[in-house]
Amino acid sequence: MPGQINWFELPAADTARARTFYGGLFDWNTTGFDGDYHVIGNGPAGAIAPRENGFTHPRVYFGTEDIDASVKRVHELGGTSEEVQAVPGVGRITHCHDDQGTPFSLFEPASQG
Known part of the structure; x- marks a missing residue:
């Protein structure tokens, strides 16, 4: 979800x-x-x-059905993101920061089709 x-x-x-x-x-x-x-x-x-480096605290991943659209929205809202990475057989991820610098990550599961 x-x-x-x-x-x-x-x-x-x-x-x-x-x-x-x-x-x-x-x-x-x-x-x-x-x-x-x-x-x-x-x-x-x-x-x-x-x-x-840069990964010294627990990292949370929020689910998304469309990581590309979510990354676009992160940027529109003033946040930043790294490049989206594919994790073979798992899905796609990216690490982000919100508009106040708080880190979080996004995860889009691989399609089940």
Whole structure:
């Protein structure tokens, strides 16, 4: 559903330690996906990912049915966005900032057709 949070990512300097911490706290288990990216299997829809420059706080993804139209609207409202990226077999994403500089991301699922 458009506008709902449908994915999140927790950045970690040491993803193994983060998986141990959140596993102990919430009993989450994870599965590796594409290197050091770990999808949460028995909790909310999200992942533990390597911390990078500019990715030091949890990242939320809002669902959209048309990421191109949403990116256009972000810009019309005074926000910014990075280039839309395809995630094969998953969908399309982009990282944005609203008109006050708050970061968020958009996610358009791959068509089920």
